[in-house]
Amino acid sequence: MPGFPIRDDEQVLIFERSRSGRRGTPMPPSDVPERPLGELLAPEQRRAAEPRLPEVPEHEVVRHYTALSLLNHHVDRGLYPLGSCTMKYNPKVNEEVARLPGFAGVHPFAPHHAAQGALRLQYELQEYLAEISGMDAVTLQPAAGAHGELSGVFLMRAYHKARGKLRSRILIPDSAHGTNPATVALAGYDSLTLRSNAEGLVDVDDLKAHLDDEVAGFMVTNPNTHGKFERRILEIADLVHGVGGLMYMDGANLNAIMGVTRPGDMGFDILHFNTHKSFSTPHGGGGPGSGPVGVKAQVAPFLPVPVVRKEGAEYRLDWDRPQSIGKMHGFWGNFGVHVRAYAYIRSLGNTGIRETAEAAVLNNAYLSARLVGKYGLPYGRGLHESVFSGSPLKRFGVRTLDVAKRLLDFGVHAPTIYFPLTVPEALMIEPTETETREELDRFADALLAIAREGETDAERLLAAPHTTPVGRLDEGRAARQPDVRYTWAPARAETAAAR
């Protein structure tokens, strides 16, 4: 249970802490003559009224944000086992190097001779990712895994277009992450869903039945979203290549295999990386992260511009790529995230990369062994993650959602639930390599206690969470009509100030 309760007076808006005239830092008197605003800004550029900002001393601001951070669960506080989209611990050295003035302050329009360090870092990161994945070339532009997917499917389209026939369809297994079919639709392709077999792997007969010259490619995660390694991947690659299609790997699960085997050696032509899952960077979530894309030589001419190249001892941006799909991101991608991924790879080194994968698999094996008795594992143990099922608790009237809510009372972040859709009452758990055995035990103990509670006191479980500031939400309504309590609300500040 969380040891230190969050007080009611901590659950207020910063506007409610505001009192007229309070200041964080006294400003020194101005030593230059004041100029009327009218001389500096045209009337249409000026505010009609003063901005309504909270007036609070520094320590109140610090306490406010500290309290806010405790309302949230984060990876600096404990395990974050959100299967498929998990977070590993982000070492603070990543943050430190990303803040080095030479990296943090480099201007995107700096001429290449003035940005050699930044370009070198990007070039070397491209090289490391190519080596780890077995690909020939890499772009760092995409801002997240899903954005990498979109870039990858655009590359697939450009490849087929250059060969004279665009093709219309991309095949995707039913276990795939939702972003896969969404990406395919966004890129203008039809997606066709293939079923998994009883082991949770691609049903190769179903694949064969759907292969023809309209298939632009096959998009699969390996290990897949059941955490299972596609053992027949070489045969699958031959089949897809046999009809002229390309092999796309959603590399989100690379953490399970990096340093052990390489997608490029399995027959994949295109893959995206999720740097937050493999290389300890902040999560993109479609936004400010990074989802680099690696390709084999035959797809390389279509990579987004610019690509970072090395000419002699100098690093340059190569814009001269007539077959490029164009730009996928402003400037050169999210450089700060590249620095963090680079720092992680460099701090691990060759053997560390492999040990990372081995530890991620070991941690998952340990958790799976502890939990399998109470939560079923319909497809068996996965490599780096396993998909459990809350179905055994259904006879007590308890669902996976109730288990996830109750976990919050134990100060533990809930795993992914109800995904993949192939597993009823799914609980998808991915611990990553960065957790200690004690932390894994804390999580397993909580889940086992909840399962026992489901058998003896289901009512308590159904009403969970009991210790969080906000109880069980109407999730549908919360999504459609977000509560304004925790949003920007200057009007409430006025009420507070008037108190």
Ligand SMILES: Cc1ncc(COP(=O)(O)O)c(C=O)c1O
């Ligand atoms: C298998 C898989 N594919 C794609 C994505 C999408 O990545 P992102 O959230 O960075 O857009 C994720 C999320 O981590 C994922 O787990």
